Amino acid sequence: MPSPRFHLPIRTRVACLATLALALITSRASTATAQDTSTRRDSASQTKQKQSQSKGTTAAKPAPKPKPVWPVKGPTPLPGSILPNKRIVAYYGNPLSKRMGILGELPPDEMLKRLDREVKAWERADSTTPVVPALHLIAVVAQGSAGRDGLYRARMGDSLIERVYGWAQRQKAIMFLDIQVAKSTLQAELPRLTTFLSRPDVHLGLDPEFSMKRGGAPGKRIGTYDAADINYAIDFLADLVQKHNLPPKVLVIHRFTRPMVTNASKIKLDPRVQVVMHMDGWGPPWMKIDSYQAYVYAEPVQYTGFKLFYKNDTKKGHPLMKPSDILALFPKPLYIQYQ
Secondary structure, X not given: OOOOOOOOOHHHHHHHHHHHHHHHHHHHHHHHHHHHHHHHHHHHHHHHHHHHHHOOOOOOOOOOOOOOOOOOOOOOOXXXXXXXXXXXXXXXXXXXXXXXXXXXXOOHHHHHHHHHHHHHHHHXXXXXXXXXXXXXXXXXXXXXXXXXXXXXXXXXXXXXXXXXXXXXXXXXXXXXEEXXXXXXXXXHHOHHHHHHHOOOOEEEEEOHHHEOOOOOOEOOEOOOEEHHHHHHHHHXXXXXXXXXXXXXXXXXXXXXXXXXXXXXXXXXXXXXXXXXXXXXXXXXXXXXXXXXXXXXXXXXXXXXXXXXXXXXXXXXXXXXXXXHHHHOOOOOOOEEEEO
């Protein structure tokens, strides 16, 4: 049943989800354009600096940034931890929309068979690292309209979450619940998912893109989380692990611009919660690799992830990156997501 705070019929919810998916594509296309513009500006700045130096003037040199240190020095993994000795390969989306990811695009049996093929491909590519399959469900979905409460988000009902959890169990997979708070907050959204997050095989994903704390509507601008928001989620999960004697939780944070996560160096590490900073951008391989270097490698947190889009990565004729391409990155991502 739908959450009592969200009363739109399923048909309307599907339309809203489809609208959001289109907005997501538009926003990430804009991000790619902005990244290209930024590159051109940097090039122009370097040209002006060289011209200035050739005229006999001296330009001030910025202090070099310290080189990122990998692997991150953090707490020793507790018994039952998934990372770093295993790799997670996840299918992402929502069953109410075929446009938000592979999880909802195909019938369940076909989707699970395809996930199994991807898992086996990763096992062949890196035989030293066991692979854990996962289903990554968007459980709180940002919306293009405000809704009755003005918070621009739709909470998925318990019955839908249970349905996807059942698919995960059939596949011997773990499950992630992904949160797009829009104009709500983590403090409002996480507690209502306590029943699910108290299970040993259910983990959490946070999407700063749709955290509209600085105003605006989802899909119209890119949102943000601060380390303080992420630390709240870490404390929330750590308390569940402690209270229910659970194995450590995995927390995935999506990122494809620098402002999406502020004060990343202040994200605290807790042995009960394993933090993955996940490169979530789409485009040609070179752009995805650049984004990984700029927004994940350059600001070490703990572990890293990498996202592949079956459609958006390839729609302009570019190849979908292979496991071998991603394993060539440093550090090697331990969370792989397909949308």
